[in-house]
Amino acid sequence: MANRRNRPSRLCLLLAWALACAAANAAAPIKIAVDGEFGLPNSTSAQAVRAGAQIAAAEINAAGGVLGRPLEIVERDNRAVPARALNNLRELAQDPDVVAVMCTRYSPVVVETLPEIHRLKLPLLDPWAAADGITDNGYIPNYVFRLSLRDAWALAAMMRYAKQKGAHKVGILTPNTEWGRSSLKAAKRAAIQETHQEIVSVQWYDWGDPGIAERYQTLRRAGAEALVFVANDREAVILLKEMAQLPVEQRLPVISHWGVTGGDFFEQAGASLSSVDFAVVQTYSFIGKTDPVAQRVLAGLQKLTGNGDPRKVVAPVGVAHAYDLVHLLAQAIERAKSTDRAAVRNALENLGPYQGLLGRFKQPFTRQRHDALSPDSVFMARYAADGAIEPLPKKPAAH
Incomplete structure (x- = not known):
């Protein structure tokens, strides 16, 4: 009898535990990694990319996140050394919550990692490195998406x-x-x-x-x-x-x-x-910009770094490109209805219009074109x- 009386309470406990686990799992952050030259003396590029990504993530999280989950920006220091970058990518790929990696300034480092990026099937977002071969890499499907300059x-x-x-x-x-x-x-x-x-x-x-x-x-x-x-x-x-x-x-x-x-x-x-x-x-300057997106980013910089003066933004292209790329990635995750990396990669090629910091993108990427900007941006x-x-x-x- 005692066991029979306790059965409903045990069921309730099991149900509560299951719901708590589901809620915790739903709230687990979706991670975007920035792998860059953080430890390189006098370098500011990786820090600028991180700042732009963090500002975009904060905006997205304030609006409810993506698929009910918050975005989290994590970082790895490769010190502009390809071997370090490769080790970082392999480690990040093992974390199922990492949906994409963002590179930074050094084209030679990025080019060295291309075979591993495609072996791991890990989307790579490029907000700075300009070598043409980064996106014109010959891989099908192509896992690299750039919103930046081309040489x-x-x-x-x-x-x-x-x-x-x-x-x-x-x-x-x-x-x-x-x-x-x-x-x-x-x-x-x-x-x-x-x-x-x-x-x-x-x-x-x-x-x-x-x-x-x-x-x-x-x-x-x-x-x-x-x-x-x-x-x-x-x-x-x-x-x-x-x-x-x-x-x-x-x-x-x-x-x-x-x-x-x-x-x-x-x-x-x-x-x-x-x-x-x-x-x-x-490709971008905050100086003289009065549009709402620029004002939001400058306000975000003020909150994040204590400096929202458009004349004092450090490495402005890194901030701007990373900001837009994170918003585009969030749209791709929503479109894919999943954080599956292959599904997100496919979704990035099929995004609709986006009004970003660098202007309006009718379709940022296509199957044939993995560069979101154009020569007119320069x-x-x-x-x-x-x-x-x-x-x-x-x-x-x-x-």
Whole structure:
């Protein structure tokens, strides 16, 4: 009799336990990992990507999350070392709550991880790395989705800008990496097909190379009227400090890829930056933006970092691209009605219109196109006296 009387209470306990487990499971966060160069001295790119992702996740969570679950941004430090990135990816792939990984600035690292990304069938979101081969990778199905610059677009814009500055002969200084090779290929294509400029010399350098200034002089003596420079912040600081010591007539205009904006280039370059005609390619600026999305992101930055001043946003493209990518991923998860990685990958190729920070996307990605931006997103910019990266007019006066 006693057992019979206790049976309903036991059933109630079992039911309550089952409901509690279901609720806990439903509330388990969906994780998006940012794998980047967090531990690299003077680098700000990974931190910017993380900030943009966190702001987007906070907005989504405030609206109820995705599939009834909150988003959580987790991070791994690869220190820009491919072997570390590979280990991080393998570890993250074992966590069923990780639906996608976001890379950061270094194209060579991302390119090295492509085979493993596709072996693991782990969606990779790219908010920064620009090498064309990252999305044009030959994998079917393709697990990489980029909302960022492509080297083809960057170098075309840089070559056009050089021509607008009056340079019909250009020299190219580029790293001996996948990023450098991708950039050179794009520059040559732009010179032949669009700008009809002469590339008088190409000089290669390795990371940390102390001979950059000597290579610059080789380009100048070859007749270059402008320097097309593919670099990150460290090498750019070395070059500009050397150039600032040269006679004014030996200082060529420097037209730079955007790697320099992912570190403390402005602070390290100091007064030498104002001594050189220096421009950098970009895809987004918070300066002058009054639209509701930009205002929300700036408010999010103020809350997250204590800095919501549009002129003081650190590595703005990293923040902006990561923000939009997280929103697009959330839409894909909702569309897939699942966090299954293959289903989410398929959904990313079939998203509808999205009004984001970088504008309106009619269809961000398709089966054939895994780059959400276009050449129209690209513009040239310059560092102002306060360190802000200011967009330049589309057609500066030639001289």
